[in-house]
Amino acid sequence: MDRQFWTYLGWRVLQSLVIIAIVIVGSFLLLHLVPGDMVDVLGGQRGDMDAELMATLRERYGLDQPVLVQLLNYVGSVLQGDLGYSYRNATDVLSLVLQRLPATILLVVCSVITAVFFGTMAGVIAARHAHRPIDVIISMIVLVFYATPIFLTGLGLVIVFSVKLKLLPIGGLITPGVDFSFLELVGDVALHLILPVFSLSLFYIAIYARLARASMLQVLDQDYIRTAYAKGLSTYNVIIGHALRNALLPVVTMVGLQIAELFGGAVLTETIFSLPGVGRLAYDAVFERDYPLILGVLLVCAFIIIVVNLIIDIIYTLLDPRVEISR
Amino acid sequence: MMLRRVLLSPAGMIGLVTLLLIVGMAISAPYLFPKGPWALVARPYLWPGSRPGIPFGTDALGRDILAGVFYGSRVSLLVGIVATVCALVVGITVGAIAGYFGRVADAVLMRITDAFQTIPGFLFAVVLVSILSPSISTIIFAIATVSWPPVARLTRAEVLRVRESEYVQSCKIIGMSAPRIILTQVLPNSLSPVIVAAAVLVATAIITEAGLSFLGLGDPNVMSWGTLINIGRPSIRSTWFICIIPGLFVVLTVLALNLLGDAINDALNPHLRKR
Amino acid sequence: MQEQEQGAALLDVRKLSVLIKQSSRQKVRAVDAVSFSVGVGETLALVGESGAGKSLTAMAIMRLHKAQSMGVEADSIRLDGQELSTLSDREIRKIRGSTMAMIFQDPLSSLNPVLTVERQLVEAIRLHNDMSAAAARQRALELLDMVRIPAAKSRLGEYSHRLSGGMRQRVMIAMALAGNPKLILADEPTTALDVTISAQILDLLRELQTELGVGMLFITHDLHAVRSIAHRVAVMYSGRIVETGNVEDVFSRPHHPYTEGLLAARPHGSFSLDGHKLREIPGTVPSPADRPAGCAFGPRCNRSQPDCESQPPSLRNETGARTSFACYHPLKEVPA
Numbered sequence: 001m002d003r004q005f006w007t008y009l010g011w012r013v014l015q016s017l018v019i020i021a022i023v024i025v026g027s028f029l030l031l032h033l034v035p036g037d038m039v040d041v042l043g044g045q046r047g048d049m050d051a052e053l054m055a056t057l058r059e060r061y062g063l064d065q066p067v068l069v070q071l072l073n074y075v076g077s078v079l080q081g082d083l084g085y086s087y088r089n090a091t092d093v094l095s096l097v098l099q100r101l102p103a104t105i106l107l108v109v110c111s112v113i114t115a116v117f118f119g120t121m122a123g124v125i126a127a128r129h130a131h132r133p134i135d136v137i138i139s140m141i142v143l144v145f146y147a148t149p150i151f152l153t154g155l156g157l158v159i160v161f162s163v164k165l166k167l168l169p170i171g172g173l174i175t176p177g178v179d180f181s182f183l184e185l186v187g188d189v190a191l192h193l194i195l196p197v198f199s200l201s202l203f204y205i206a207i208y209a210r211l212a213r214a215s216m217l218q219v220l221d222q223d224y225i226r227t228a229y230a231k232g233l234s235t236y237n238v239i240i241g242h243a244l245r246n247a248l249l250p251v252v253t254m255v256g257l258q259i260a261e262l263f264g265g266a267v268l269t270e271t272i273f274s275l276p277g278v279g280r281l282a283y284d285a286v287f288e289r290d291y292p293l294i295l296g297v298l299l300v301c302a303f304i305i306i307v308v309n310l311i312i313d314i315i316y317t318l319l320d321p322r323v324e325i326s327r
Numbered sequence: 328m329m330l331r332r333v334l335l336s337p338a339g340m341i342g343l344v345t346l347l348l349i350v351g352m353a354i355s356a357p358y359l360f361p362k363g364p365w366a367l368v369a370r371p372y373l374w375p376g377s378r379p380g381i382p383f384g385t386d387a388l389g390r391d392i393l394a395g396v397f398y399g400s401r402v403s404l405l406v407g408i409v410a411t412v413c414a415l416v417v418g419i420t421v422g423a424i425a426g427y428f429g430r431v432a433d434a435v436l437m438r439i440t441d442a443f444q445t446i447p448g449f450l451f452a453v454v455l456v457s458i459l460s461p462s463i464s465t466i467i468f469a470i471a472t473v474s475w476p477p478v479a480r481l482t483r484a485e486v487l488r489v490r491e492s493e494y495v496q497s498c499k500i501i502g503m504s505a506p507r508i509i510l511t512q513v514l515p516n517s518l519s520p521v522i523v524a525a526a527v528l529v530a531t532a533i534i535t536e537a538g539l540s541f542l543g544l545g546d547p548n549v550m551s552w553g554t555l556i557n558i559g560r561p562s563i564r565s566t567w568f569i570c571i572i573p574g575l576f577v578v579l580t581v582l583a584l585n586l587l588g589d590a591i592n593d594a595l596n597p598h599l600r601k602r
Numbered sequence: 603m604q605e606q607e608q609g610a611a612l613l614d615v616r617k618l619s620v621l622i623k624q625s626s627r628q629k630v631r632a633v634d635a636v637s638f639s640v641g642v643g644e645t646l647a648l649v650g651e652s653g654a655g656k657s658l659t660a661m662a663i664m665r666l667h668k669a670q671s672m673g674v675e676a677d678s679i680r681l682d683g684q685e686l687s688t689l690s691d692r693e694i695r696k697i698r699g700s701t702m703a704m705i706f707q708d709p710l711s712s713l714n715p716v717l718t719v720e721r722q723l724v725e726a727i728r729l730h731n732d733m734s735a736a737a738a739r740q741r742a743l744e745l746l747d748m749v750r751i752p753a754a755k756s757r758l759g760e761y762s763h764r765l766s767g768g769m770r771q772r773v774m775i776a777m778a779l780a781g782n783p784k785l786i787l788a789d790e791p792t793t794a795l796d797v798t799i800s801a802q803i804l805d806l807l808r809e810l811q812t813e814l815g816v817g818m819l820f821i822t823h824d825l826h827a828v829r830s831i832a833h834r835v836a837v838m839y840s841g842r843i844v845e846t847g848n849v850e851d852v853f854s855r856p857h858h859p860y861t862e863g864l865l866a867a868r869p870h871g872s873f874s875l876d877g878h879k880l881r882e883i884p885g886t887v888p889s890p891a892d893r894p895a896g897c898a899f900g901p902r903c904n905r906s907q908p909d910c911e912s913q914p915p916s917l918r919n920e921t922g923a924r925t926s927f928a929c930y931h932p933l934k935e936v937p938a
């Protein structure tokens with residue numbers, strides 16, 4: 001790693017910090033979009049609060065301050081990791097979110113890997129046999145995957161594999177009430193994850209397949225592929241050793257752009273399969289009107305997504321040595 | 328000319344015809360089902376095909392699913408098109424300003440765009456709709472809010488390309504005002520990829536609306552495909568058709584839009600097709 | 603004389619044609635039954651304008667043509683005593699990069715942008731030699747030295763975009779040498795380079811050829827390059843060889859009117875045949891799709907007679923002529 005790389009990394013980190021700041025301010029503004037403040041919500045809930053108590057509470061939480069001061073207070077507390085308090089759950093938001101985060105991360109990571117693996121494979125096979133029957137079949141399947149909403153995929157998979165065939169669990173992350181050894185636990189979780197992961201990743205499999213096919217076709221037309229053949233390499237080795245890495249570059253960029261969407265899709269997937277993740281947490285919070293909790297989920301997700309994007313950018317510079325000169 | 332090229336490709340033809348059929352459903356709904364989608368027509372959970380006149384069966388309360396599907400197409404198309412138009416207006420404006428003026432305007436607008444893109448779109452839409460309370464207009468607002476950033480990026484990239492061209496430079500030299508250059512010179516020459524993206528945006532908006540209704544965040548006063556799916560969800564183990572039938576209509580519409588979008592793209596870039 | 607040469611030939615090509623599929627029915631003969639040979643340690647230059655079919659000929663020999671859109675027919679392609687035209691794709695792969703290797707026109711696009719020089723070199727070396735990674739790395743260094751790359755060790759870790767144009771082409775040459783080839787096919791290796799760099803690359807190729815005794819098929823449209831590197835030359839026009847012989851003979855006493863036109867075009871500028879520098883010859887090269895029934899050069903030729911339009915002339919050896927040519931009404935020897 002040379003100096004250029006570190007300069008670039010520094011610049012990207014700075015950029016990310018700016019984005020985080022915008023997200024925090026945006027989430028504060030959203031919180032103020034809600035009619036009534038949290039004391040009103042609390043008061044409405046309990047129904048027995050008098051005006052004096054409410055005023056005291058407002059003073060305690062700084063709600064009587066000017067908006068700008070409130071904003072600064074909010075930014076200050078968010079930066080210290082204080083994302084507010086969920087009255088419904090009687091816990092602080094951060095610990096609630098962190099407690100639910102592992103399930104979501106497991107779901108999203110597995111889905112990304114599944115989508116990239118199957119998507120690229122389908123795209124490469126289609127490109128290798130471009131305009132022949134196997135390409136047409138793959139393209140048609142991909143088109144249908146691409147048009148199917150995540151929740152419908154989820155419901156369809158549940159009907160077929162859980163209800164009709166009874167092959168896979170209908171929901172949850174772990175079979176309750178069973179004492180598992182570690183390995184059994186891994187197997188049990190994996191079994192529970194198959195349907196959620198496929199219902200979340202089918203759409204992305206389609207996207208990456210289309211992308212990988214197009215970029216593979218383009219790469220296979222390049223002069224360096226001809227050079228690789230001229231060396232005497234087999235088609236397999238040309239594709240794996242020379243074409244794939246170049247063809248993967250747009251896919252990597254796309255993963256970075258879509259990681260946020262995957263978290264969004266997790267709301268639906270977790271709801272359908274009753275997974276204990278942050279998506280499900282946000283869904284419940286929405287119906288309980290627990291706004292600090294909702295915004296906490298948004299903030300944490302945004303933070304993770306920014307960090308993931310940073311990591312993906314670094315991976316990209318490692319995959320493509322030309323990046324440093326073009327930026 | 329372009330329409331002909333779109334129609335000449337089988338994919339574009341299938342897409343357009345399917346889409347016209349769905350539009351026909353939306354227009355004809357009040358004439359074919361004057362009692363509306365909420366009317367009770369038979370016993371609940373009637374299976375499709377078991378009684379003539381109710382080919383798709385009934386839902387949990389005995390409402391006609393076929394009527395629901397017809398009325399649902401109106402909501403899906405309305406939300407899809409209006410939300411897309413709003414997203415296009417915002418996205419094109421932001422992208423054009425950022426791309427044309429560059430420097431500070433570009434930096435500020437693009438970081439804001441980045442910020443929007445780091446928030447999970449669907450989750451954000453859920454939050455917005457729940458804060459503003461669900462209705463057709465808040466759903467449109469939420470969908471437009473989460474879908475303009477890609478439009479802005481695309482427009483900006485195209486404007487950056489066109490900005491340096493000779494005809495724009497010569498307009499600057501003769502002292503034309505910036506808004507006039509943007510509106511008369513830059514945008515007309517940079518919008519064709521954005522127009523192609525619009526077909527996909529409509530499709531995404533329809534999927535998002537269905538997703539919101541599925542979660543119970545649809546407008547309670549209108550019947551949409553997502554509403555039907557939401558109604559059918561509790562009984563998914565037995566009467567799964569209540570979910571699957573409207574779901575297939577979502578797939579069909581989205582498929583048609585994608586086919587049409589691809590065909591328009593090919594018609595605009597014939598050289599890419601030949602590869 | 604002719605017989606003897608054929609016996610010693612390293613590469614002997616008989617009636618090689620390349621057909622391009624225009625549509626499902628129509629096929630166009632972009633290369634039409636060319637025959638030539640390259641001896642051990644000899645350089646044959648294939649010269650002609652763009653679209654004459656020079657590169658396609660080399661691609662067909664390497665079997666690197668696009669199989670979906672092109673077909674190759676040949677009576678025989680013999681390399682070092684082995685018939686190539688009947689080999690399976692798998693068998694030809696073993697010969698590619700070992701017995702015959704190729705250098706391409708644009709070294710930047712011909713090197714993989716995301717792999718280091720070392721990876722690409724070592725891959726070529728280990729593919730055809732049973733070598734450990736360390737030995738292959740040592741061999742890679744030797745090859746870089748051989749193509750006169752200074753500070754070879756520090757170049758191993760570089761990516762192609764960090765190298766200069768001349769350096770890249772040297773890496774390409776080193777890669778071609780990795781399998782110890784007997785025949786090198788050089789497809790316009792100097793065209794994409796600056797004049798001074800191109801001269802250096804030509805020098806390098808000539809030196810390497812004498813040093814290693816390899817045969818070379820050198821494709822170019824640069825007559826200057828032909829003169830500096832080739833022993834023999836074959837002039838191509840619209841997919842056919844119209845004249846061939848020793849460089850000296852062809853250049854000093856051409857018999858085909860096209861060759862004469864090429865050479866006459868020289869004093870007016872550079873030696874390059876690209877573009878429209880051929881002011882001596884009116885008209886343009888016909889595309890293979892609408893090539894005339896007779897001599898392809900006929901419509902542009904000032905010596906053309908009615909019999910030229912009947913059928914294409916074949917390459918022949920006339921008594922007293924030092925070159926072979928395909929013309930019914932060749933230029934006569936100027937009496938001494």
